Amino acid sequence: MKNKPLTKKTHEDTITNPKIDDLARNTDDGYGEFLTSNQGLRVNDDQNSLKGSERGPSLLEDFLLREKITHFDHERIPERVVHARGVGAHGYFEAYDNASALSRAGFLQPGVKTPVFTRFSTVAGFRGSSDLARDVRGFAVKFYTQEGVFDLVGNNMPVFFIQDAIKFPDLIHAVKPEPHNEIPQAASAHDTFYDFISTSPEAMHMLLWAMSDRALPRSLRMMEGFGVHTFRLVDAAGKWRFVKFHWKPLLGVHGVAWEEAQQISGKDPDFHRRDLWNCIEMGAYPEWELGVQVVEAEDEHKFGFDILDATKLIPEDLVPVQKIGKMVLNRNVDNYFAETEQVAFCLSHIVPGIDFTNDPLLQGRLFSYLDTQLKRLGGPNFHEIPINRSLAPIHNNQRDGHMRQTINKGKVAYNPNLLNDNTPKQAKQSEGGFSSMYERVDGHKIRLRSKSFSDHFSQARLFWNSMSEAEKMHIVKAQRFELSHVQTESIRNRMLMLHAQVAPELAERIAEGLGVPVPSAEGVQLNLGSYGADTDPAPYQPKPATDSVGSDSALSMASGAKANATAKGIKTRHVAVLATDGADVTAIGDLMKALMDEGAQAAIIATHLGSIKGQGGEELLVNGTFLSTASVLFDAVYVADGQASVAILKQNPDAVRFVNEAFRHCKPIAAAGAGTELLQAAAYPGAEDILSAEGVVTGKDANGLNNDFIAAIAKHRFWGRELKAMPA
Numbered sequence: 008m009k010n011k012p013l014t015k016k017t018h019e020d021t022i023t024n025p026k027i028d029d030l031a032r033n034t035d036d037g038y039g040e041f042l043t044s045n046q047g048l049r050v051n052d053d054q055n056s057l058k059g060s061e062r063g064p065s066l067l068e069d070f071l072l073r074e075k076i077t078h079f080d081h082e083r084i085p086e087r088v089v090h091a092r093g094v095g096a097h098g099y100f101e102a103y104d105n106a107s108a109l110s111r112a113g114f115l116q117p118g119v120k121t122p123v124f125t126r127f128s129t130v131a132g133f134r135g136s137s138d139l140a141r142d143v144r145g146f147a148v149k150f151y152t153q154e155g156v157f158d159l160v161g162n163n164m165p166v167f168f169i170q171d172a173i174k175f176p177d178l179i180h181a182v183k184p185e186p187h188n189e190i191p192q193a194a195s196a197h198d199t200f201y202d203f204i205s206t207s208p209e210a211m212h213m214l215l216w217a218m219s220d221r222a223l224p225r226s227l228r229m230m231e232g233f234g235v236h237t238f239r240l241v242d243a244a245g246k247w248r249f250v251k252f253h254w255k256p257l258l259g260v261h262g263v264a265w266e267e268a269q270q271i272s273g274k275d276p277d278f279h280r281r282d283l284w285n286c287i288e289m290g291a292y293p294e295w296e297l298g299v300q301v302v303e304a305e306d307e308h309k310f311g312f313d314i315l316d317a318t319k320l321i322p323e324d325l326v327p328v329q330k331i332g333k334m335v336l337n338r339n340v341d342n343y344f345a346e347t348e349q350v351a352f353c354l355s356h357i358v359p360g361i362d363f364t365n366d367p368l369l370q371g372r373l374f375s376y377l378d379t380q381l382k383r384l385g386g387p388n389f390h391e392i393p394i395n396r397s398l399a400p401i402h403n404n405q406r407d408g409h410m411r412q413t414i415n416k417g418k419v420a421y422n423p424n425l426l427n428d429n430t431p432k433q434a435k436q437s438e439g440g441f442s443s444m445y446e447r448v449d450g451h452k453i454r455l456r457s458k459s460f461s462d463h464f465s466q467a468r469l470f471w472n473s474m475s476e477a478e479k480m481h482i483v484k485a486q487r488f489e490l491s492h493v494q495t496e497s498i499r500n501r502m503l504m505l506h507a508q509v510a511p512e513l514a515e516r517i518a519e520g521l522g523v524p525v526p527s528a529e530g531v532q533l534n535l536g537s538y539g540a541d542t543d544p545a546p547y548q549p550k551p552a553t554d555s556v557g558s559d560s561a562l563s564m565a566s567g568a569k570a571n572a573t574a575k576g577i578k579t580r581h582v583a584v585l586a587t588d589g590a591d592v593t594a595i596g597d598l599m600k601a602l603m604d605e606g607a608q609a610a611i612i613a614t615h616l617g618s619i620k621g622q623g624g625e626e627l628l629v630n631g632t633f634l635s636t637a638s639v640l641f642d643a644v645y646v647a648d649g650q651a652s653v654a655i656l657k658q659n660p661d662a663v664r665f666v667n668e669a670f671r672h673c674k675p676i677a678a679a680g681a682g683t684e685l686l687q688a689a690a691y692p693g694a695e696d697i698l699s700a701e702g703v704v705t706g707k708d709a710n711g712l713n714n715d716f717i718a719a720i721a722k723h724r725f726w727g728r729e730l731k732a733m734p735a
């Protein structure tokens with residue numbers, strides 16, 4: 008037992024998190040133990056099957072061979088039909104002292120600390136696809152509350168593509184790889200997706216989000232989360248209010264460039280997973296504040312849109328977000344499959360103090376999640392899997408089914424009963440019993456979309472208006488990219504018509520890249536996707552966008568967004584230090600110390616592994632080479648001083664490309680002394696003024712270089728460079 012490897016740091020929260028204690032009932036670490044069969048039989052030879060003679064056939068008798076291979080054959084379960092690729096972590100949620108006025112939920116009472124498990128995901132790609140696909144990110148949080156499990160199953164965008172759950176299978180069939188050849192993987196840039204979108208203009212608002220930098224997060228730790236639907240919070244007196252849930256990351260909201268994302272997908276498809284894992288292992292725990300936008304019941308109709316329509320957000324300038332608690336993720340999983348793959352989120356996992364609304368997307372989701380877990384996890388007992396197990400005790404008359412773990416004693420499995428004193432008994436609301444909100448519902452049974460849902464363009468325009476110039480350019484380029492991959496001209500044309508409804512300028516700029524004019528939408532049936540065969544389509548045609556829609560300051564990631572208001576400093580940023588033999592090792596040491604003091608990390612990237620020799624013969628350990636890493640895996644680049652080092656790097660095309668790419672991707676760059684020569688060597692046509700470009704700092708530490716560099720890293724990116732000189 009002497010050499011037992013340390014697999015996990017001992018964190019304070021590992022000890023105090025009751026869900027971790029609960030999971031410990033099922034964890035196993037075979038270190039130092041005998042190898043056994045699944046029946047506990049010690050195995051004497053695990054290398055050879057049982058055979059009839061040395062070179063003879065394997066024997067059916069070999070139960071050890073059969074057990075081992077059978078288990079292996081059954082290792083896989085169906086991947087999630089959407090959100091297949093993900094990563095999860097444990098942590099806790101702590102309520103501030105203000106939410107109890109809004110909700111009687113126990114976990115929202117002042118200071119209550121609740122264990123959570125959070126899973127982030129991409130939507131369209133398969134389990135083995137890349138983290139950096141242009142896609143929506145899932146943001147699902149399981150709260151193990153004292154009143155039962157509450158799942159908040161959201162995304163990193165506040166709206167959705169469709170308004171009614173009945174369209175979800177169509178949306179997903181359209182975006183997934185095309186069924187005849189299963190191409191393309193984890194990408195929306197293909198005919199079927201745009202065929203669907205071009206006939207379902209309700210998707211336009213969300214499409215703009217998906218084309219924006221929100222779809223390319225720098226880190227899962229740096230993205231917002233949204234409950235999307237309007238929910239209700241119910242207070243102790245039974246009064247309810249509408250709410251929208253928000254997660255605000257304390258590191259701010261940041262994205263990467265599209266070209267960069269495509270390269271990361273090749274260099275490190277696990278970029279987001281690795282980033283989350285490493286930060287948690289290092290103790291740099293990601294944090295988000297939970298916020299709510301609150302709308303009083305009587306204000307339901309005061310907005311120019313329907314708050315039950317999931318393609319609409321409530322602008323934060325109209326209804327500010329109140330922060331009601333904080334989530335910290337502080338522990339990685341012990342086993343990916345047992346925890347991250349088997350975790351089962353359901354919208355119907357709810358606790359007293361929270362309730363649903365009549366949003367037709369939400370209502371359909373209430374069915375789909377339970378249904379999908381039955382298929383995915385193989386039966387109705389998935390709640391007994393350790394990661395899904397409630398911390399609140401479970402007592403009911405549900406029995407049996409595949410893989411039942413609980414041994415229910417006694418002969419009574421029904422209710423009411425006399426034999427068991429009518430227990431387990433129903434709980435009054437005062438005893439914590441969940442009771443759906445008392446509400447009058449009447450009307451005709453009808454299969455129609457509410458006409459209050461038919462403004463598809465105003466909020467898309469609000470989003471467009473709220474973007475900075477660089478963000479607008481990213482959206483235009485993203486649509487040029489996507490529509491260039493669409494083979495069918497009529498689909499491209501319809502997409503241009505729809506973009507013109509959002510903003511004529513947007514459509515014209517996309518059309519320019521496609522080399523076609525924007526077709527007129529006059530007389531064209533834009534909306535095929537929201538009425539039945541016998542319905543008069545006229546009332547369901549989308550309304551034109553409202554001119555007065557304006558902008559909302561919370562939507563931009565770049566221009567002083569509220570989302571970024573809390574972002575401070577350069578914590579957890581990765582800085583590449585380009586240097587090789589002959590570099591100014593003392594200055595590098597000073598820089599690395601300054602970066603580490605701010606919570607950032609630096610890596611020496613050189614032409615060879617091992618160590619480099621400084622001007623005075625001092626040695627510095629190398630962390631990576633131009634072969635093993637790439638600029639896209641870093642947030643910022645520093646080129647070290649030292650004539651000899653810079654002379655070698657200038658002759659190295661990979662070093663030149665490293666700087667060139669970092670500049671193109673608008674990253675902060677510092678060059679100490681002679682390092683500026685590498686920058687000049689890396690300048691592409693149109694960027695000859697690289698040394699005076701924004702976000703490029705030069706000089707010596709003695710003159711404040713390190714401080715200026717740190718200030719530049721805190722700004723994340725200098726997208727303005729693209730507006731100046733960026734090849735299309």
Ligand code: HDD
Pocket residue numbers: 087088089090093126127128144145146147160161162166167171172173175176234235236317350351352368371372375376377379380
């Ligand atoms: Fe969904 C998974 C988020 C609409 C049906 N969804 C899933 C996950 C997230 C979301 C984060 C992954 C959970 C995990 O990590 O295990 N989904 C959303 C959001 C939506 C949404 C924010 C719109 C507001 N989803 C939606 C609709 C339907 C589904 C309208 C079906 C009618 N979603 C599913 C599913 C999944 C799922 C098929 C696949 C795997 C799973 O549930 O556990 O049931």
